Amino acid sequence: MTFWKRHEFFINGDWVQAEQAETFEVLNPATEEPIGSIAMANEATVNAAVVAAKEAFPSFSRTAIAERKDLLRSILSVYRKRRDEVAHAIQMELGAPRHLAYGPQTAVGESHLDGIMQALGTFEFEHTLMNGDLVNREPIGVCGLITPWNWPINQIALKVLPALAAGCTMVLKPSEYTPFNAMLYAEILAEAGVPKGVFNLVNGEGPVAGAAMSRHPDIDMMSFTGSARAGAAVSKDAADSVKKVALELGGKSPNLVFADSDLTDAVKRGVRHMFNNTGQSCNAPSRMLVEQSVYDEAKEVALKTAEQQQVGNPDDAGHHMGPLVNHIQYDRVQELIKAGMEEGATLLTGGLGKPDHMNEGYFVKPTIFVDVTNDMRIAREEIFGPVLTMIPFQDEDEAIAIANDTEYGLAAFVQTQDEDKAMRVAKRLRAGMVHINGAGLGVGSPFGGYKKSGIGREGGTFGLEEFLEVKLIARPK
Structure with a gap:
């Protein structure tokens, strides 16, 4: 070694x-x-x-x-x-x-x-x-x-x-x-x-x-x-x-998923992005806001995607998730998962403790909470771990209001096949970077955000x- x-x-x-x-x-x-x-x-x-x-x-x-x-x-x-x-x-x-x-x-x-x-x-x-x-x-x-x-x-x-x-x-x-x-x-x-x-x-x-x-x-x-x-x-x-x-x-970046998006692709992409780098990214799409009419379907897609997410040793080949960086991060993620459960959010998958096959290392379970409200700790604090919150919204105005109701403003994500809506929503979001339908930043583009x-x-x-x-x-x- x-x-x-x-x-x-x-x-x-x-x-x-x-x-x-x-x-x-x-x-x-x-x-x-x-x-x-x-x-x-x-x-x-x-x-x-x-x-x-x-x-x-x-x-x-x-x-x-x-x-x-x-x-x-x-x-x-x-x-x-x-x-x-x-x-x-x-x-x-x-x-x-x-x-x-x-x-x-x-x-x-x-x-x-x-x-x-x-x-x-x-x-x-x-x-x-x-x-x-x-x-x-x-x-x-x-x-x-x-x-x-x-x-x-x-x-x-x-x-x-x-x-x-x-x-x-x-x-x-x-x-x-x-x-x-x-x-x-x-x-x-x-x-x-x-x-x-x-x-x-x-x-x-x-x-x-x-x-x-x-x-x-x-x-x-x-x-x-x-x-x-x-x-x-x-x-x-x-x-x-x-x-x-x-x-x-930091960030608590919203991912706005509208009913007219390619829902399966949008939700899969959002879940996988959240679990990338074990959720330890400041611009991670940690709040998935989903239009109410497709919320139940989105939960099903999210659950299937999370269940396919493997956790494994960094030495192994494959696109699995590694551990958190240290015991400080591990303890914080556990604390906030517990807080989500105590505040009344529904645990869709994951939860407290390490994955069943992991006895050592700072490994955590890929976790998704549903039926989250934006006043809960898990919706407001940067968890910096593989924990996704899913929040329903009724219409475009409510989606934007929830998205902007945060002390952070680093990134935001918009999923819709309506180009006019995508640009209209993007311009109303209080964030330094807005990604539409999975688009990434080009080389040399400015990285940074609003507020905290x-x-x-x-x-x-x-x-x-x-x-x-x-x-x-x-x-x-």
Whole structure:
């Protein structure tokens, strides 16, 4: 079995041995056995990484666009060569099944790079306004990047790559639960030729290392992905130094299934999407709103689809569902399943405990609740597990009202064969992204949401703009 012991931080182009640092044991979620350990950064370590990034900024910020394009191409080349190493790490530390770890979980490392390269190829860093004044877009400075465990390379790529493209330097703190893919990414960047000090990596806990980054006066911007609670903490810590904060947070995304949709296909797709990555996706369609006239039929389709959902070991071949990432997630999912049962929702399938054939690991049952009302905890809180709630609605206006009745606003999904209705409903939904009849986001499209789902956008041109300042130069007319 692979065992990683990585008690170093990547600072100023070198792996620096941690001194007197606490260590953290990383577990395989499928077995609950340790697969490695890492050192945890304190404030002094964070400060050393920030110093390196600050010293590297003046020269890297002045590099030519062509030079940064070449750097991104080099990163792509090295990433492709080492992609399987990254996939193996994600499978081990996240518990992602092979088809997911070696597929979408690592494919995003290439697709997001394509999106940033396309954006960099067409982006106007300088243009003249109609009044004759000149607008320059310049790198914002030293960036603090905090990424989560659920789609680790996805979020690392969505922050590191646009920061590099913009000419920024950075300090990355990945999740301590999935640190090894990030450390491999640091090796990839170094091999690709990223200059010393431009990219730095520290492992550590959010309340310690993350807070030290957010409070640091020499970090000019914080980009954070995680829970709304942690995002608020980052914002509060960053407030005293008045730095820019970009947040990609949680969701409780509605999936509106109208009677005129291809019902079987729409419901199957919604259930499978909800169970993908064991429900650990911020944009998961966790509330399925179904028109009353087809609600009973939709429940039958959902039940059959869920019963076909297999749960298995990440090492096994096949499109099964893996475990949750850790005992914290497992306990939270169990708590909310129990809450749904106590609040009077009908348990269609799944429920408390592990699947019958699973004795170890943080595996849970694919679960569906029906006859849910939108005031229940399971309809309002982000469960972050494979738990789907099904809520009936009478008409279009009620569907939109229920969909928008949430503190989140990340994604929404609309299922109907009426194109006019699809667009009409999409424009009324308070969400940053709306998917019609299963359509996915294109490369470079903006990812982000309204309300407590965050501030700012990631991906392509929109993601690049987050790492740039706007400078106005007024010239004699």
